[in-house]
Amino acid sequence: MCRRLIAVLLCCGCLSPAASGELLDTLSWDGFVETYQALQLAAPQDTQGSRARARLRLYAGEGDRQLFARITAERDLAFEGNRIELDEGYLDLVGRGWDARLGRQVVIWGRADGLRIVDRVSTLDSSESLTRELDEVRLGVDALRLRRLDDSSQITLIWSPRFRPGRAPSEVWALPDPVPEGVARAGVERPGSALDEGVFAARWSYYGAGLDLAVSVLHTWEDLPSLDREYGADGALTLVPRHHRLTLWGLEFARPWQSFVFRGEAVYIQGQRLEPADWRDPLRREDLLHWMLGLDWTPGNNWTLIAQVSDAWIPGYGQGLASEAHTPVLTLGLSADLLRETLEFSNLLFVRPNEQGYYNRLSLDYAVTDRFHAGLGLDLFGGEEGAFAFYKENDQLWLKLKYSF
Secondary structure, X not given: OHHHHHHHHHHHHHHOHHHHHXXXXXXXXXXXXXXXXXXXXXXXXXXXXXXXXXXXXXXXXXXXXXXXXXXXXXXXXXXXXXXXXXXEEEEEEEEOOEEEEEEEEOOOOOOOOOOOOOOOOOOEEOOOOOOOOHHHHEOOEEEEEEEEEOOOEEEEEEEEOOXXXXXXXXXXXXXXXXXXXXXXXXXOEOOOOOHHHOEEEEEEEEEOOOOEEEEEEEXXXXXXXXXXXXXXXXXXXXXXXXXXXXXXXXXXXXXXXXXXXXXXXXXXXXXXXXXXXXXXXXXXXXXXXXXXXXXXXXXXXXXXEEEEEEEEEOOOOOOOEOOOOEEEEEEEEEEEEEOOOOEEEEXXXXXXXXXXXXXXXXXXXXXXXXXXXXXXXXXXXXXXXXXXXXXXXXXXXXXEEEEEO
């Protein structure tokens, strides 16, 4: 982590000694310390999460040169893990009608709330499944971003020389393996650092008075490796976890009308690997169309209602796949700022009709003071099959205390 931070700081020196000095003279910082405790509701009522976290944000520069870094130190008290990580660290250069960003950065695309459709440039830390906010689990990518800006549109180009894999659900959130235990498994094969193994993305965005549009293309890799089946000369099966190339074509829109906002997005994914119905068979390479339509309503008094419907459709669906041709997801969210905006209420419900499954996340955040916040929440799971059914025993009550500085 320290080497990455030093590399970002050296970018300042690449500008000139005078420019580097100006950046360091304007150095400022803020951050927070936080503790989180989660208790399983069902017997044996184990601790499902216990961590202490500190985050530091550094700012330097002004005008056309700015430096930013975000560093997180975390101690996992439940599963005895530690991490100190540079989440973001980049240099911004701004010119007339353009800007550039170099370094580790989180890239956010799309219009969905709590769903990941077009938003695929930054991979995810899914170690705690869906129980952490999407804004908390995006992983920074080491990239160069160039943007051409004008009054109503922008063109964005992104190049990352090395793909950063996501993190799979772990510990109490680990999902069952599609392959029985005892089958030989090789080490994970990850993309290398060759030029043609990098990540490339381009996006055109339009911002009008009553309509926002965006189209994009992303040439990347699977967040998590698929399990390729390879048979030896003796007929023995070996599973090879391998990341496969994906090309994603995206479309987004948003249109406000009175107290409503209509929004949507879709992505066509080429090269998705899917599990077969019989685990002995090879993976199936299929294209996938994933879309979402949403409606936001703000009736007043700091209340907001959000409804979304999405579906992942396999156009070339055939027999022999473990998944179905359509995988719809419905979400309903309600949020409000209460008690003179000192209490933030939020409830988000996910429903998967095919699996008769649901996940509901209720949270309250109370501002005791401007700097000290106390949060309380409840995560509830249910279903007949799929991930939500598997997590039925993981219903939890959680408490979060946060002090900002």
